[in-house]
Amino acid sequence: MQEMLSQATTLEALQGFVESLRDVYDIEHLVYHSVNPKGGQYAALTYDPSWVERYIEEDYARIDPVVQSAYRRFHPVDWKALDWSAKTTRQFLGEAIDAGIGNQGFSIPIRGPSGQFALFSANQKGNDDAWAAYTNERVSDLILIAHYLNEKALEIEGSEERGPVRPLSPREKDTLTLLALGNNRANVAETLNISENTLRVYIESARFKLGATNTTHAVAMALLHGLIVV
Amino acid sequence: MIRYLYADQLDALPKLRDSMLRDRATQFHDRLKWEVRVDEDGFERDQYDTLNPLYVIWETQAGTHGGSMRFLPTTGDTMVNDFFSHIIGGGEICAPTIWETTRFCISPDSESGSQTAAALMLAGAELGVGFGLSHSIGVFDARMVRIYRKLGWSPEILGTDGQGRDRVSAGLWEFSESARLKMAAKAGISPELSTHWFRRAFGLIEKPTEKIAA
Numbered sequence: 001m002q003e004m005l006s007q008a009t010t011l012e013a014l015q016g017f018v019e020s021l022r023d024v025y026d027i028e029h030l031v032y033h034s035v036n037p038k039g040g041q042y043a044a045l046t047y048d049p050s051w052v053e054r055y056i057e058e059d060y061a062r063i064d065p066v067v068q069s070a071y072r073r074f075h076p077v078d079w080k081a082l083d084w085s086a087k088t089t090r091q092f093l094g095e096a097i098d099a100g101i102g103n104q105g106f107s108i109p110i111r112g113p114s115g116q117f118a119l120f121s122a123n124q125k126g127n128d129d130a131w132a133a134y135t136n137e138r139v140s141d142l143i144l145i146a147h148y149l150n151e152k153a154l155e156i157e158g159s160e161e162r163g164p165v166r167p168l169s170p171r172e173k174d175t176l177t178l179l180a181l182g183n184n185r186a187n188v189a190e191t192l193n194i195s196e197n198t199l200r201v202y203i204e205s206a207r208f209k210l211g212a213t214n215t216t217h218a219v220a221m222a223l224l225h226g227l228i229v230v
Numbered sequence: 231m232i233r234y235l236y237a238d239q240l241d242a243l244p245k246l247r248d249s250m251l252r253d254r255a256t257q258f259h260d261r262l263k264w265e266v267r268v269d270e271d272g273f274e275r276d277q278y279d280t281l282n283p284l285y286v287i288w289e290t291q292a293g294t295h296g297g298s299m300r301f302l303p304t305t306g307d308t309m310v311n312d313f314f315s316h317i318i319g320g321g322e323i324c325a326p327t328i329w330e331t332t333r334f335c336i337s338p339d340s341e342s343g344s345q346t347a348a349a350l351m352l353a354g355a356e357l358g359v360g361f362g363l364s365h366s367i368g369v370f371d372a373r374m375v376r377i378y379r380k381l382g383w384s385p386e387i388l389g390t391d392g393q394g395r396d397r398v399s400a401g402l403w404e405f406s407e408s409a410r411l412k413m414a415a416k417a418g419i420s421p422e423l424s425t426h427w428f429r430r431a432f433g434l435i436e437k438p439t440e441k442i443a444a
Contacts, residue, residue, distance in 0.1 A: 172321065204325045205328070
């Protein structure tokens with residue numbers, strides 16, 4: 001899946017990715033929605049187009065607790081933790097369920113550079129216990145996917161030339177270069193005169209910037225983009 | 231009690247918010263002589279307070295500020311990446327699992343500063359463990375190094391700049407359950423109670439009405 005995402009060069013391809021991901025996760029719906037600082041919006045989602053149309057027409061973003069609340073947060077939010085008590089909110093929920101939206105949801109808010117923000121939501125039909133088990137097992141995965149998707153959308157929207165939007169820092173380049181040369185983590189940490197714990201942070205940050213699934217993938221991506229030379 | 235409040239939630243608690251911003255003015259402007267802006271109300275606020283950050287606050291019995299710190303994810307704008315990049319060797323550290331912590335503040339009225347400090351560190355650990363974060367990154371002045379050491383949870387220094395009183399460092403805290411338990415012991419707060427406060431703040435506990443309904 002990660003490969004498919006890293007090769008995406010258009011927003012249409014991201015839509016395709018979200019649809020495939022929904023199938024892999026065997027879940028009702030996935031929704032990615034981004035708002036840039038100028039107010040521009042972009043969405044890739046699996047909801048029925050007629051529901052999306054109705055949602056925009058009725059300007060449901062005004063009362064949708066997911067939009068109203070989760071967007072202002074940056075921790076993962078189960079929809080149950082949101083306030084659905086208002087009458088208009090309950091009506092909205094009823095209509096959404098009629099439109100095929102599941103009764104369970106989990107959203108990952110994303111803060112991007114320069115005030116950009118986005119939300120990635122997973123939606124499912126089912127009871128509370130099954131949903132809690134599902135999200136507990138996948139929360140780390142969902143967080144990573146949400147952020148990779150966001151970085152990819154920023155990259156596609158942002159520039160003509162493809163490549164990660166956020167440059168690697170000098171220490172991240174040093175780290176990946178030494179790893180590319182076949183050193184193990186302990187050696188790299190020793191060479192750079194840092195602890196393995198700090199090294200982990202540089203690797204994690206580099207992986208995020210490169211949209212890499214693991215360290216080997218990060219090294220390969222950095223070489224591919226010519227960001228490091230060995 | 232430890233409170234976890236985003237800026238828009240804190241606005242609903244003006245007494246707590248205002249006393250925090252005043253205590254920050256006292257600590258960072260008056261005592262540490264940092265180049266921070268204090269407005270006509272005596273509040274110390276910067277641009278990161280406008281990004282709807284998450285505050286961890288020790289609330290006193292009277293409902294005022296006992297101590298606090300501020301969190302923002304490093305995928306968005308952070309102080310360390312915007313202003314202290316040179317300390318961390320250039321460039322930015324960004325990852326969904328790393329949050330920045332800033333404005334670590336203890337109220338001058340606090341009766342037990344070290345216990346409040348431990349409670350704040352406990353709250354940080356709670357966030358890390360509860361949300362699956364790997365590290366937090368922060369920029370702090372020289373005097374804090376000793377405080378963190380005394381608390382028994384020292385950051386790993388990434389870099390340092392300046393001399394004497396102007397010495398600032400950037401450092402990393404690794405989140406772990408053991409750090410959480412250690413801070414709970416130092417703060418004199420049971421780990422169970424601490425988790426309860428955390429879960430309640432983020433709506434992770436069933437509301438009493440739902441229990442009745444079930």
